[in-house]
Amino acid sequence: MGEWFQNLSDKFYLCFIDDDRWMWLVDGLKNTLIITVFALIIGVIIGIIIATVRSTYDKNGEAMKKKGGAGYVFLRIANAICSLYLTVIRGTPVVVQLMIMYFVILVNQQNGVIVAIVAFGINSGAYVAEIFRSGIMSIDQGQFEAGRSLGFNYIQTMVHIIIPQAVKVILPTLWNEVIVLVKETSVAGYVGVVDLTKAGDRIRGRTFEAFMPLFAVAIVYLIIVIILTQILKVIERRLRKSER
Amino acid sequence: MNDNVLIEVRGLKKHYNNGKVKAIDGVDIDIKKGEVVVVVGPSGSGKSTFLRSLNLLEMPTEGVIFFDGEDINSKEANINLHRQKMGMVFQHFNLFPHKNVLANITLAPMKLKKMKKADAVNKAMELLKMIHLEDKASEYPAQLSGGQKQRVAIARALAMDPEVMLFDEPTSALDPEMVGEVLDIMKDLAKNGMTMVVVTHEMGFAKEVGSRVIFFDEGKIKEENTPKEFFENPKDPRLQDFLSKVLM
Ligand SMILES: Nc1ncnc2c1ncn2[C@@H]1O[C@H](COP(=O)(O)OP(=O)(O)OP(=O)(O)O)[C@@H](O)[C@H]1O
Ligand SMILES: [Mg+2]
Numbered sequence: 001m002g003e004w005f006q007n008l009s010d011k012f013y014l015c016f017i018d019d020d021r022w023m024w025l026v027d028g029l030k031n032t033l034i035i036t037v038f039a040l041i042i043g044v045i046i047g048i049i050i051a052t053v054r055s056t057y058d059k060n061g062e063a064m065k066k067k068g069g070a071g072y073v074f075l076r077i078a079n080a081i082c083s084l085y086l087t088v089i090r091g092t093p094v095v096v097q098l099m100i101m102y103f104v105i106l107v108n109q110q111n112g113v114i115v116a117i118v119a120f121g122i123n124s125g126a127y128v129a130e131i132f133r134s135g136i137m138s139i140d141q142g143q144f145e146a147g148r149s150l151g152f153n154y155i156q157t158m159v160h161i162i163i164p165q166a167v168k169v170i171l172p173t174l175w176n177e178v179i180v181l182v183k184e185t186s187v188a189g190y191v192g193v194v195d196l197t198k199a200g201d202r203i204r205g206r207t208f209e210a211f212m213p214l215f216a217v218a219i220v221y222l223i224i225v226i227i228l229t230q231i232l233k234v235i236e237r238r239l240r241k242s243e244r
Numbered sequence: 245m246n247d248n249v250l251i252e253v254r255g256l257k258k259h260y261n262n263g264k265v266k267a268i269d270g271v272d273i274d275i276k277k278g279e280v281v282v283v284v285g286p287s288g289s290g291k292s293t294f295l296r297s298l299n300l301l302e303m304p305t306e307g308v309i310f311f312d313g314e315d316i317n318s319k320e321a322n323i324n325l326h327r328q329k330m331g332m333v334f335q336h337f338n339l340f341p342h343k344n345v346l347a348n349i350t351l352a353p354m355k356l357k358k359m360k361k362a363d364a365v366n367k368a369m370e371l372l373k374m375i376h377l378e379d380k381a382s383e384y385p386a387q388l389s390g391g392q393k394q395r396v397a398i399a400r401a402l403a404m405d406p407e408v409m410l411f412d413e414p415t416s417a418l419d420p421e422m423v424g425e426v427l428d429i430m431k432d433l434a435k436n437g438m439t440m441v442v443v444t445h446e447m448g449f450a451k452e453v454g455s456r457v458i459f460f461d462e463g464k465i466k467e468e469n470t471p472k473e474f475f476e477n478p479k480d481p482r483l484q485d486f487l488s489k490v491l492m
Contacts, residue, residue, distance in 0.1 A: 062303060067319060145301055146338035150352040150404060151328030160355060164342050 015212040021203050025213075028199025029220060035116045035185045035195065040178060042121025047128025050082045054129070055136045059144065060154045082129070089126035095187045097123055102191035112193035116185065124181050131177060135170035136162055168239045175232045179225055186221075196220060249310075250408055250439050251275040251298060256307035258293050258463075267293040269463035271307075275408070275441060280434045282450040282471075283443045285460030286486060291443040294460065295412050298441065299323075299330045312407070328356055331401030335413040337393040339385040345372070345396050346381040349403045356404070364403075371399040375429055391422030395429055408439040415446060447490060451475060459483045 016022040057079040064072040089097070101119040102112065109115050139162050147157035189198035200217035204210050251274070258268040267290045275281055283291050296302045298309060300316060300323050308315050316326045340348050349371060350364040359367075372378040375395040385393055394414055401409060411430065415423040427449050434440055434453040444450065450457050450471055457474040459467040459482075467480045475491075478484045 066303060140338070142334060142336055142338040143340065146332075146334065146340070149299055149301060149327055149330070149332035150401070151324050151356050152352070153324045156355065160351060161340055165340075168342075 011209055011212055014207050015203055015209050016216070021206070024194075024199040024203060025196065025216060025220070028194050028196040031113055031188070031193060032182065032185050032196040035113060035120060035188060035193070036178070036182050038117040039120035039124055039185070040181060042117065043124030043128045043181075046122065046125025047132050050085070050125065050129035051132035051136065053078045053082050054133050056154070058137075086126050086129065089123055094120070094123045094184055095190055098187060098191055112188070112191045115191055116188045116193050120181065120185060124177060127177055128174065131170055131173045132166075135166040135173070138169050139165050171239065172232060172236050175228070175235060179228050179232075182224055182228070183221060248276045249274045250277045250312065252310040253298070254308050256294070256297060256309065257305045258290075258297055258302055259305045266463050268297065271463075271465055273458070273465065275439065277439050278437045279455045280440045280442065280453050282454040282457045283441065283460055284445070284447070284450065284457060284486070289460040290463040291460050292412050295410050295441060295443050298410060299327050299332060328352075328404050329407045331404060331406035331409040333394070333397050333401055333409065333411045333414050335417050337385075337390075337397045337417075339393055339397055339400070341385050344382050344384050345377070345388070348385070348396060349400045352400070353403050367403060368399070371402055374432070375399050389422060390418045391425045394418065394426045398426075398429055408441065409433065411440065411442040411444065413443050413445070415444065445490065447475070459486065461486075
């Protein structure tokens with residue numbers, strides 16, 4: 001028993017203390033969080049734009065068609081581009097998108113973290129867009145009609161009536177997307193980024209110990225996800241309260 | 245055109261699925277100021293579509309609608325301004341669930357007419373008094389009964405000082421004991437000279453306050469008359485059949 005314990009603490013020392021290797025994990029975690037946060041910001045911006053275009057086309061397209069003019073043509077083209085983007089992004093693996101971004105599109109960008117932010121941002125934009133769109137679409141059509149019948153235009157109806165209600169539907173799902181995104185960034189190592197996963201893998205390569213570093217990585221992810229999940233529960237409770 | 249005519253509908257058609265469904269199939273009607281036009285007819289006859297065409301919640305396939313003498317479906321017309329003068333009340337109330345009763349009523353006057361908050365609140369409280377719900381100002385729609393919801397929905401529409409009120413089966417989603425309280429409010433409105441177009445199955449309401457009753461069938465107006473003539477002396481066989489069923 002004592003021997004087994006000695007063995008374990010030797011391995012622990014080798015993996016994390018020796019050469020300050022625990023710092024590798026800390027640096028990796030930093031990159032994981034940086035990529036997640038900035039990718040999320042990009043994703044939300046893309047998502048809002050696409051959801052706006054798509055739901056405007058669905059809900060207001062007929063009225064704009066009648067009025068005619070450049071606005072409608074622009075909306076149609078924008079809608080087609082958005083549909084194409086959604087199909088391509090959701091139809092291909094994120095690792096492949098990441099590698100295409102690094103090795104084909106942004107060849108001159110040596111900073112893998114930036115490439116990863118862009119790739120994951122564009123990727124999550126597609127999912128966020130659908131979350132927003134389904135949130136908007138989940139609001140009863142009668143709400144929309146009530147707003148329009150009072151004389152609110154399309155945008156005013158969205159801002160004052162639909163979006164405040166849709167946010168309550170969207171927020172929990174959006175937060176779920178954050179949880180997915182944190183874990184998804186673990187493939188960033190494919191383009192030379194040392195994120196949390198890659199850092200653990202490097203320790204494994206250096207020490208020839210697989211168990212300790214990989215479990216450490218798993219535990220860190222788990223802790224992040226548990227924290228995020230707790231936040232999600234708080235959000236949901238708050239929203240339910242404001243529902244009355 | 246007669247000065248007294250508020251809404252003039254000519255050759256109105258609304259087709260769905262490339263003409264397979266003719267929800268409205270050629271309707272002409274003049275609605276005069278102060279008139280209460282009651283629209284009745286079997287399910288699927290196009291009553292809602294007709295009513296919703298009046299404020300362009302449905303885009304007509306053909307035909308023109310003049311409101312206050314202006315073609316509201318022309319490219320130049322600003323439908324949002326016209327809609328401010330056409331209040332609408334829905335079967336399912338459609339109150340804004342994220343806003344309390346007061347905010348439901350004050351939202352449109354404040355945002356669209358740039359009314360000051362104090363003025364909007366005063367006006368809303370007056371309307372709440374009129375619908376006997378002044379004690380519910382700070383409640384949320386979810387806390388109200390169906391009848392109360394519908395009365396608030398009427399107040400919300402009235403807050404914009406509309407020239408006409410459109411009602412689409414305002415009592416059909418209510419428990420029977422709540423129908424009366426909503427109809428009473430509508431009768432008061434009618435007596436005070438509000439122009440109203442009311443789709444309803446409440447024949448008592450039609451008889452009591454209707455200036456004219458219109459029978460819709462298969463997307464067309466098959467008969468229109470004063471309530472007395474309409475109910476006592478129906479000519480169209482489909483109307484006779486319809487009345488025999490609803491007046492049983
Ligand atoms: N968006 C739509 N697409 C296709 N058909 C429609 C649509 N809206 C209405 N219709 C059809 O148009 C016809 C008229 O419908 P409408 O709702 O105006 O009838 P209604 O007289 O109000 O009936 P009810 O008493 O049941 O409310 C119906 O046959 C209906 O199925
Ligand atoms: Mg109807």
